[in-house]
Amino acid sequence: MLLLSTFAYSQSHFNYPIIKKQGKTSNDFIPTGWTILGKAEGDLNKDQVKDVALVLQCKKSIRTVNDGDTLNTHPRILVILFQDAVSKTYKLITQSNTFIINTDDPTMEDPFQEVAINKGLLQIDFQQFYNMGSWYITNRSYKFRYQNNQPVLIGADYLSFHRATHDYEEYSFDFLSKKRSFTKGKDEKPQKTTWTPVKLSELKTLETLKKPFEWKIEGIVL
Secondary structure, three states, X not given: OHHHHHHXXXXXXXXXXXXXOEEOOHHHHOOOOEEEEEEEEXXXXXXXXXXXXXXXXXXXXXXXXXXOEEEEEOOEEEXXXXXXXXXXXXXXXXXXXXXXXXXXXXXXXXXXXXXXXXXXXXXXXXXXXXXXXXXXXXXXXXXXXXXXOEEEEEEEXXXXXXXXXXXXXXXXXXXXXXXXXXXXEEXXXXXXXXXXXXXXXXXXXXXXXXXXXXOEEOOEEO
């Protein structure tokens, strides 16, 4: 029990670096001992210059325990930078130490897939894939739009695929219109798509969402 407690302590008390506030290039925001795991460029605040999203990973691993299994994982940070249209320098807008998750099971592949900026939206994709114990592959995609200098979740997609039967279920949420589509099919051939309203009191932000795979809405865990 003492050994397990020590492992859990090392994870919860990991000291994340404080990302610097300004820099000439996006590389200036990479702390010592960290590396780039993912990068995207595009205009997030509609000023006609390219902003940057970085997924950073610590080069050193930390030891964690989940359900008795010991894992060596690398802490990650999501960094969002806005570029000044005049000086072309960058300013830190967002630092999230929780959203870019790592594997929490020895049989699970790395859940982080990609970060992208398309049409002014920040999109982050994840996948749950286990080498044993499950036939399902589950993909989730989150779409954020910047409002008042914070990323607001305006859409999310959920896809569950059975590797043996090739049956799939897909949900697409539009939180602005408060609607959700549901498609069921087989072998990438949709059988039927239906739309239903979504009950949502307020939009989630990156800060209030905190992590993927934890928010349950309309019976779906996003």
